[in-house]
Every structure is written in C-alpha cells, then in structure tokens.
Amino acid sequence: MKAAITAVAHWVPPTVYDNHWFEQRIETTDEWIRTRTGIRERRFLGEGGVTDILLPAAQKTLERRGIGPEDVDVIIVATVTGDRIFPSSAAILQRKLGAKNAWGFDLGGACSGFLYALSTGASLIESGAARRVLVCGGDKMSAILNFDDRATCVLFGDGGGCVLLEPGEDDGFGVLDSVLKMDGNGEPFLHQKAGGSLQPPTVETVQNRLHYVYQEGQTVFKSAVKGMADVSYEIMQRNSLTADDVAWLIPHQANLRIIDATAERMGLSKDKVMINIDRYGNTTAGTIPICLSELYEQGRIGRGDNLVLASFGAGYTWGAILVKWSLERTT
Numbered sequence: 001m002k003a004a005i006t007a008v009a010h011w012v013p014p015t016v017y018d019n020h021w022f023e024q025r026i027e028t029t030d031e032w033i034r035t036r037t038g039i040r041e042r043r044f045l046g047e048g049g050v051t052d053i054l055l056p057a058a059q060k061t062l063e064r065r066g067i068g069p070e071d072v073d074v075i076i077v078a079t080v081t082g083d084r085i086f087p088s089s090a091a092i093l094q095r096k097l098g099a100k101n102a103w104g105f106d107l108g109g110a111c112s113g114f115l116y117a118l119s120t121g122a123s124l125i126e127s128g129a130a131r132r133v134l135v136c137g138g139d140k141m142s143a144i145l146n147f148d149d150r151a152t153c154v155l156f157g158d159g160g161g162c163v164l165l166e167p168g169e170d171d172g173f174g175v176l177d178s179v180l181k182m183d184g185n186g187e188p189f190l191h192q193k194a195g196g197s198l199q200p201p202t203v204e205t206v207q208n209r210l211h212y213v214y215q216e217g218q219t220v221f222k223s224a225v226k227g228m229a230d231v232s233y234e235i236m237q238r239n240s241l242t243a244d245d246v247a248w249l250i251p252h253q254a255n256l257r258i259i260d261a262t263a264e265r266m267g268l269s270k271d272k273v274m275i276n277i278d279r280y281g282n283t284t285a286g287t288i289p290i291c292l293s294e295l296y297e298q299g300r301i302g303r304g305d306n307l308v309l310a311s312f313g314a315g316y317t318w319g320a321i322l323v324k325w326s327l328e329r330t331t
C-alpha cells in the first residue's frame with residue numbers, strides 16, 4: 001500500500017519585505033539580490049512562533065479533506081525554528097489544532113526537512129502504524145537571521161505548509177519513491193553556532209551574535225548544485241522516467257541558479273519547474289509544501305501527474321521524492 005497526499009495547504013505571513021527594504025538598511029541592491037538569488041520579496045511574521053505559521057496551514061489542510069483535528073493520528077513538524085527547544089512544535093501544534101488523538105514529533109532536516117518528513121510519514125502509512133499523518137514543514141527564519149549580515153539576511157523568509165497522508169486506494173499513486181542523502185561533513189559551512197547543548201546561550205554568545213544562521217554561501221552553492229541535480233536525475237533513472245514523463249519539478253527554493261541547474265540535468269523545460277522564490281525567498285522546510293499548495297490551488301497539477309520534489313540544505317541533507325499526484329485538478 002502506498003501513502004497518498006489527500007490534502008495540501010500553506011500559509012505565509014501577510015507582511016511583505018521587498019529588496020528595497022534591505023537597501024535602506026544594509027550595503028546591498030535589489031539588482032544583486034535578484035540576479036544572484038532570484039528573490040524579489042519575502043514575508044516576515046513578527047510576533048509569534050513557527051506553530052503560528054503552521055496552525056492556519058494545518059487547519060486549511062484538514063478543512064480541504066473534510067475531516068476534524070481529532071481524526072489525525074500523527075503530526076510531524078519539519079523545522080529548524082521550533083517555538084521552543086522543547087516541547088516539540090508538534091506537541092504545541094497538536095494542542096492548538098485540537099488534534100487530541102495524535103502523537104508526533106519534530107524533525108530537524110533543515111531545507112530537506114519536509115522531504116525527510118514526507119518519507120517518514122509515508123512509511124508510517126505503508127506499515128499500517130497510522131492512517132492519517134499530517135506532515136508539516138515550515139520555518140520562522142526571521143527568528144535566526146542577523147539583519148546586519150548581508151550575505152544571509154536577504155536570502156530567507158517565513159512560511160510553511162502541510163500535507164495529509166492517507167492509505168492510497170490505488171498503489172500506482174502517492175509517494176512512490178524516495179532517494180534521501182546526508183553528509184555531516186557539511187556542518188562547518190551552514191549552521192547556527194550557539195543555542196544548542198554544545199554552546200548553550202550565554203551573554204557572550206548573544207553579544208557575539210552566535211545565534212544566527214551562519215553560511216559560507218559559495219561552498220554550499222557548489223554542493224547544492226551537484227547534490228540536488230544528482231538526486232533528481234537518480235530518481236528519474238531508477239523509475240525509468242524521461243523528461244516527458246515528469247509533469248513538475250518542485251524544488252527547494254534557495255537559489256534560482258541551483259534550481260535551473262537541476263532542471264537542466266533532468267532535461268526539463270522551464271515551464272515544468274515550480275518557482276516562487278521571487279515572492280517568498282527561502283523558507284527552509286516551508287518551500288516545498290508552499291510550492292505544492294500553490295500549484296494545487298492554481299489548478300496546475302492534476303491526477304496522474306508525476307512530481308519530483310527535490311531539496312538540498314544544512315547537514316548536508318538532500319534528496320528527491322517521486323509523487324504520483326492523486327487529487328483531481330482544481331478549476
């Protein structure tokens with residue numbers, strides 16, 4: 001039995017910050033940000049935590065499926081910006097949602113968190129351990145951005161989305177295959193130095209601004225171009241898919257140039273690549289569910305479409321998942 005995605009929704013904060021907003025504050029230009037990344041604007045939440053982003057997305061997901069929160073068996077939250085270190089954001093979301101029969105956990109796969117969570121959720125369905133798994137991916141990146149560091153603060157945004165997984169009626173549909181990878185040698189190039197057990201918060205860690213995203217952009221870029229393209233190509237090969245068979249590449253939205261390299265390797269034309277980095281920036285675990293939800297809402301995916309979801313991020317973590325979409329096209 002395969003796990004099918006039976007509903008999807010997303011939520012982003014209403015307040016938009018365009019590149020000109022950064023031009024007023026740091027040494028940067030709209031032109032640099034657009035040409036190097038593809039980003040024009042992003043959203044920041046302000047007050048509230050990541051569960052305040054995921055709650056409306058989760059509620060809409062259940063509403064679209066026509067079920068109540070008490071029908072959910074498991075909640076998985078992929079995030080690197082949980083409301084607190086503990087309890088899990090899954091537990092906080094469970095309370096806010098009123099999903100009183102659900103257990104769940106957070107999953108820290110950074111930009112690949114949603115793919116890791118989707119694969120884990122699908123395994124719970126396939127094994128028969130759960131019948132309804134709410135897989136959420138989202139981040140409040142503004143909570144860990146140094147707004148004086150031009151190399152990182154312009155890249156990220158806040159947002160998230162959810163999918164509901166249930167046993168599929170037809171084995172040909174749903175989460176068909178996953179290629180997931182990790183290489184811990186990537187740690188020096190993308191991490192948050194302080195705040196965890198290795199370097200707990202002190203006055204010094206705060207003064208030295210060690211609680212923010214640290215990234216060596218070019219090094220990560222090179223690994224990301226190769227990693228995301230390789231894995232997307234691999235999932236096509238091992239499922240005997242040609243470019244014609246793939247309806248959509250739904251890539252992590254970190255940099256338009258990384259996305260272009262992946263599409264090129266897969267032999268896909270640009271009209272088969274979902275892109276919204278221009279509007280939201282990099283929302284870390286949120287990018288892929290937001291893309292999926294927007295495609296669905298816009299009526300651009302329909303039953304039987306082969307979707308390749310692909311990501312690369314901190315860890316390093318990366319992967320690709322093949323989904324045969326089972327919902328009818330919205331009109």
Ligand code: UT7
Nearest residue numbers: 028029032036111150151154217218220221224254255313
């Ligand atoms: O999602 C998690 C995984 N992360 C990624 O996939 C991100 C991967 N990396 C990237 O997307 C790109 O490396 C960046 C967008 C972060 C940077 O682009 P780049 O083309 O690799 O630029 P760079 O870091 O090599 O910097 C080039 C120049 C530098 O100036 P000098 O040393 O050449 O004078 C930077 O200081 O651009 C400068 N720079 C900026 N200039 C204007 C860096 N940030 C900015 C900025 N505005 N915001």
